[in-house]
Amino acid sequence: MISVAFVVFEGFQSMALAAMPVFEYANFSAAQTLYDVRVLSENGHTLRASGGLSVCTEAFDGRVFDTVIVVGGDSIVEQAPEAVLEYLKASIHSARRTASICSGAFVMAQAGLLDGRRATTHWAYARELQARFPAIKVEADRIYVIDGSIWTSAGMTAGIDLALAMVEKDHGAELARAVAQKLVMYHRRAGGQSQHSALLELEPNPTASRPCSPTPGNTSPSPFRWSNWHKWPTSAPGNSAGRFAPKPGNRRPRPSRTCVWKRRDRCSSADA
Numbered sequence: 001m002i003s004v005a006f007v008v009f010e011g012f013q014s015m016a017l018a019a020m021p022v023f024e025y026a027n028f029s030a031a032q033t034l035y036d037v038r039v040l041s042e043n044g045h046t047l048r049a050s051g052g053l054s055v056c057t058e059a060f061d062g063r064v065f066d067t068v069i070v071v072g073g074d075s076i077v078e079q080a081p082e083a084v085l086e087y088l089k090a091s092i093h094s095a096r097r098t099a100s101i102c103s104g105a106f107v108m109a110q111a112g113l114l115d116g117r118r119a120t121t122h123w124a125y126a127r128e129l130q131a132r133f134p135a136i137k138v139e140a141d142r143i144y145v146i147d148g149s150i151w152t153s154a155g156m157t158a159g160i161d162l163a164l165a166m167v168e169k170d171h172g173a174e175l176a177r178a179v180a181q182k183l184v185m186y187h188r189r190a191g192g193q194s195q196h197s198a199l200l201e202l203e204p205n206p207t208a209s210r211p212c213s214p215t216p217g218n219t220s221p222s223p224f225r226w227s228n229w230h231k232w233p234t235s236a237p238g239n240s241a242g243r244f245a246p247k248p249g250n251r252r253p254r255p256s257r258t259c260v261w262k263r264r265d266r267c268s269s270a271d272a
Contacts, residue, residue: 002170004037005065007088008057009073009081014049015156016071016101022163022179026171029178034171038065042083050074060087067166068095072102072156077125080107088113092149097166099151101159108152109133119152120145160185 004023006016023035041047044059050073060083068091070084088111092098100108105121106129108114115135120126126140139145144153144162153162160183168176 001033002035002067003063003065004035004067004069005063005091006037006039007068007070007084008039008041008047008049008055009076009084010047011050011075012047012071012073013102013156014051014053014055016073016104016159017055018156019069019101019159019163021183022160022167025179025182026167026175029175029182030171040087042081042087064094065091066096067099068097069099069101069159070104070107071159072100072104072122074103077103077106077128080110085111095149097149097151099153099162099166101153101162102156105129105152108150109136113150114152117147117150118145119147119150120154121152122155 006020008017017039020037023037026035027033039055039057040060041057042060044057046054046056048054068088070088076084084107088098088108092111092113098108098113100119100121102122103125105114105119106125108119109129109132114133118137118139119129120139120142121129123140126138129136130138130140142154143158144151144165146165151162151166153159164176164180167179
């Protein structure tokens with residue numbers, strides 16, 4: 001059984017814990033306990049996340065975890081609690097892998113665990129991470145980065161991608177796909193995080209889908225309604241309305257029911 005510890009602190013972002021159900025559903029899909037997941041903090045108190053969620057935690061102690069994951073939050077970007085930094089410095093020697101979610105990369109960086117390594121973080125923090133810690137090779141467009149025993153992810157939801165990758169590494173692609181299906185998400189997300197952040201810059205066009213009904217004070221019918229086909233222009237260059245507009249007495253007959261059924265029969269026999 002693989003032990004996993006999520007390291008939290010006062011003011012952490014609760015969305016980072018969205019990666020926890022990946023391990024839960026891995027147990028469910030495998031019909032056995034593959035992962036034992038715990039939430040740790042400095043004193044083991046109930047901590048309040050930035051969004052108001054309160055989470056019960058267990059205190060740091062001498063237990064050794066296979067996987068240690070530090071979550072993100074705005075409160076630790078400038079300076080993480082010293083106890084958290086010391087715990088990570090100790091766990092890097094005992095844990096098989098140490099990971100961060102979103103701005104949790106700043107905690108790893110402050111602990112010196114990312115020096116000389118490749119890493120990523122949320123796109124909004126990537127430049128700051130690179131500027132403050134030049135020894136890190138920040139790959140700003142990656143969903144997650146694996147460099148030896150160090151795993152880092154981009155935004156909060158990218159932590160789910162990172163956890164899925166851990167399940168695949170531990171127990172194979174088939175189990176990871178089963179977990180992704182249960183969570184209704186991609187097994188492997190295509191592209192980098194810039195494609196998702198760029199979509200936020202696109203403003204909807206208010207004129208892109210206007211109603212066809214007349215506006216108040218303007219009850220005149222549209223000249224291009226089907227009932228006004230005889231008024232459509234036919235002589236304008238490049239206009240196809242004149243070529244394809246129906247003419248009185250020259251309407252294309254609809255196929256009879258018999259024809260339709262014969263076609264279906266032919267298709268059925270051909271398919272067979």
